[in-house]
Amino acid sequence: MTDRTxxxxxxxxxxxxxxxxxxxxxxxxxxxxxxxxxxxxxxxAAGSARAAGLSVAVVEGDLVGGSCSYxxxxxxxxxxxxxxxxxxxxxxAGAREAVSGPLAAEAVLERRDxxxxxxxxxxxxxxxxxxxxxxxxxHGRLDGPRRVVVHPPEGPVRELTARxxxxxxxxxxxxxxxxxxxxxxxxxxNREATASKEIPERLAVVGGGAVAVEMARAWQALGSAVTMxxxxxxxxGSMEPFAGELxxxxxxAAGVEIRTGVQVSEVRRPSPGATVTLVLAGLGESEADxxxxxxxxxxxxxxxxxxxxxxxxxxxxxxxGSGLVTGVDGDxxxxxxxTTGRALLTHQGKYQARxxxxxxxxxxxxxxxxxxxxxxxxxxxDAAAVPQVVFGEPEVASVGLTLAEAERxxxxxxxxxxxxxxxxxxxxxxxxxxxxxxxxxxxxxKVLLGxxxxxxxxxxxxxxxxxxxxxxxxxDRLWHAVPVFPAMSEVWLRLLEEYRRGR
Ligand SMILES: Cc1cc2nc3c(=O)[nH]c(=O)nc-3n(C[C@H](O)[C@H](O)[C@H](O)COP(=O)(O)OP(=O)(O)OC[C@H]3O[C@@H](n4cnc5c(N)ncnc54)[C@H](O)[C@@H]3O)c2cc1C
Ligand SMILES: NC(=O)c1ccc[n+]([C@@H]2O[C@H](COP(=O)([O-])OP(=O)(O)OC[C@H]3O[C@@H](n4cnc5c(N)ncnc54)[C@H](O)[C@@H]3O)[C@@H](O)[C@H]2O)c1
Numbered sequence: 001m002t003d004r005t006x007x008x009x010x011x012x013x014x015x016x017x018x019x020x021x022x023x024x025x026x027x028x029x030x031x032x033x034x035x036x037x038x039x040x041x042x043x044x045a046a047g048s049a050r051a052a053g054l055s056v057a058v059v060e061g062d063l064v065g066g067s068c069s070y071x072x073x074x075x076x077x078x079x080x081x082x083x084x085x086x087x088x089x090x091x092x093a094g095a096r097e098a099v100s101g102p103l104a105a106e107a108v109l110e111r112r113d114x115x116x117x118x119x120x121x122x123x124x125x126x127x128x129x130x131x132x133x134x135x136x137x138x139h140g141r142l143d144g145p146r147r148v149v150v151h152p153p154e155g156p157v158r159e160l161t162a163r164x165x166x167x168x169x170x171x172x173x174x175x176x177x178x179x180x181x182x183x184x185x186x187x188x189x190n191r192e193a194t195a196s197k198e199i200p201e202r203l204a205v206v207g208g209g210a211v212a213v214e215m216a217r218a219w220q221a222l223g224s225a226v227t228m229x230x231x232x233x234x235x236x237g238s239m240e241p242f243a244g245e246l247x248x249x250x251x252x253a254a255g256v257e258i259r260t261g262v263q264v265s266e267v268r269r270p271s272p273g274a275t276v277t278l279v280l281a282g283l284g285e286s287e288a289d290x291x292x293x294x295x296x297x298x299x300x301x302x303x304x305x306x307x308x309x310x311x312x313x314x315x316x317x318x319x320x321g322s323g324l325v326t327g328v329d330g331d332x333x334x335x336x337x338x339t340t341g342r343a344l345l346t347h348q349g350k351y352q353a354r355x356x357x358x359x360x361x362x363x364x365x366x367x368x369x370x371x372x373x374x375x376x377x378x379x380x381x382d383a384a385a386v387p388q389v390v391f392g393e394p395e396v397a398s399v400g401l402t403l404a405e406a407e408r409x410x411x412x413x414x415x416x417x418x419x420x421x422x423x424x425x426x427x428x429x430x431x432x433x434x435x436x437x438x439x440x441x442x443x444x445x446k447v448l449l450g451x452x453x454x455x456x457x458x459x460x461x462x463x464x465x466x467x468x469x470x471x472x473x474x475x476d477r478l479w480h481a482v483p484v485f486p487a488m489s490e491v492w493l494r495l496l497e498e499y500r501r502g503r
């Protein structure tokens with residue numbers, strides 16, 4: 001099993017006493033800003049507020065650094081990188097002959113452990129203290145306007161008051177469906193899928209989103225026989241349809257079995273460590289040694305004292321563009337990151353934290369806020385230009401709106417497609433390059449609303465598209481942004497040629 005400690009309270013955190021793992025300054029009772037949750041987003045909120053000269057307390061109930069550092073982004077990408085590096089070498093004649101044999105699984109896991117800082121948060125604690133914030137370990141709860149009570153499992157409760165703002169950055173936890181037998185079967189969630197030191201012989205993966213796709217590829221390469229059980233008909237359902245199709249092809253080529261249109265109706269596991277049986281509604285049963293449920297996230301707001309400020313516990317925290325929680329008077333309660341449900345991505349949460357930090361500082365100085373679209377105090381990109389890369393073989397890199405979403409929002413649009421494998425840079429990149437690119441053009445404003453690239457190593461193509469979408473660069477001006485030959489970015493030229501032919 002993993003080196004995690006049990007999560008008996010089901011909040012997605014470890015139950016081991018985290019206050020034993022670090023030190024913090026003695027805490028005052030009053031701060032300008034109190035940040036609850038020290039994931040990447042809470043850390044950014046604290047950094048932004050400190051940069052504005054405000055005093056800050058950071059409250060953290062587990063490891064400073066949050067899921068991203070220990071059970072999500074970093075360890076998952078550390079698991080995938082060797083897989084993708086090997087696949088890349090194997091698809092270039094000349095390099096192919098120089099690599100042979102499977103992955104060195106033990107070395108991959110060791111490298112992963114290093115990227116997860118061996119689940120120790122010393123450097124991240126140093127970072128928080130280094131920006132001049134105080135760190136208070138324990139579970140934080142709101143206790144009426146501007147008040148936070150911190151409950152360390154040992155020692156006295158601390159009562160804190162915020163002069164300016166409380167920023168909730170408590171993240172999200174795995175959402176497990178209400179399937180009979182699931183709780184007692186102790187399924188893997190993202191925590192075990194990123195931190196396990198053992199490689200199950202047969203791994204069942206339930207879900208077809210980013211976690212399922214990335215972890216299926218990683219564990220198959222590490223030696224598990226992976227079967228995916230997908231409720232819908234395709235993978236990555238919120239992205240362009242060709243993305244899920246090409247990813248399914250890639251996973252199948254790697255040996256992953258994908259079963260679509262399958263609902264798991266019961267899970268049976270007689271004892272911990274025993275074989276898991278998945279009952280598939282109307283489709284018999286399937287056995288595995290471990291099962292990963294990658295079925296989405298829920299906000300960690302059930303035990304946050306929301307009822308003391310007039311909010312319903314348990315839901316996503318709805319915010320305005322500056323990060324202020326709606327339905328709470330007095331301009332003091334902010335929420336950023338996963339807990340808002342706006343975009344469950346580290347970089348987007350950190351963007352929200354920078355915006356909220358600027359808004360808190362402006363309000364503290366009684367300065368007017370710039371909340372016009374793309375203004376300094378509103379997270380416009382959350383609705384218009386969220387970039388995401390799903391790592392794997394192939395990768396999917398997308399920003400902004402898909403064709404379907406743009407049409408749903410009432411835009412008059414045209415999608416322009418190109419076979420990414422047909423550009424010289426891609427052909428040079430890999431011998432059997434399979435890929436696809438699409439831009440979604442707004443026919444009225446003549447700007448890009450979205451772009452999606454699928455193929456090996458397309459992640460680094462994305463930022464140009466993000467600049468074009470967020471910058472609302474006119475398509476006629478993009479025509480003058482000449483892509484390098486022979487690189488994959490030449491696909492921009494092909495897409496724009498096609499767009500200009502059809503207009
Ligand atoms: C497997 C996986 C892979 C991912 N890969 C990527 C990726 O490659 N790129 C990407 O952009 N995103 C990725 N994500 C999403 C990313 O992990 C999240 O968007 C990100 O972690 C959100 O950051 P956060 O600070 O809002 O929340 P978290 O990282 O969850 O941090 C919240 C913190 O708050 C603490 N906390 C919670 N409640 C309390 C309380 N009451 N009192 C005190 N402390 C509390 C928690 O202990 C935690 O440390 C991935 C997610 C998963 C599951
Ligand atoms: N590379 C990245 O940026 C990256 C990687 C992993 C995760 N993430 C983020 O983390 C978040 C969570 O990822 P995720 O994959 O857990 O969630 P998700 O929402 O992306 O996908 C959940 C999947 O589970 C399925 N599902 C939901 N309920 C189900 C049920 N009862 N039975 C069967 N299937 C069910 C859905 O149909 C979907 O396929 C995502 O929003 C994503 O943005 C990002």
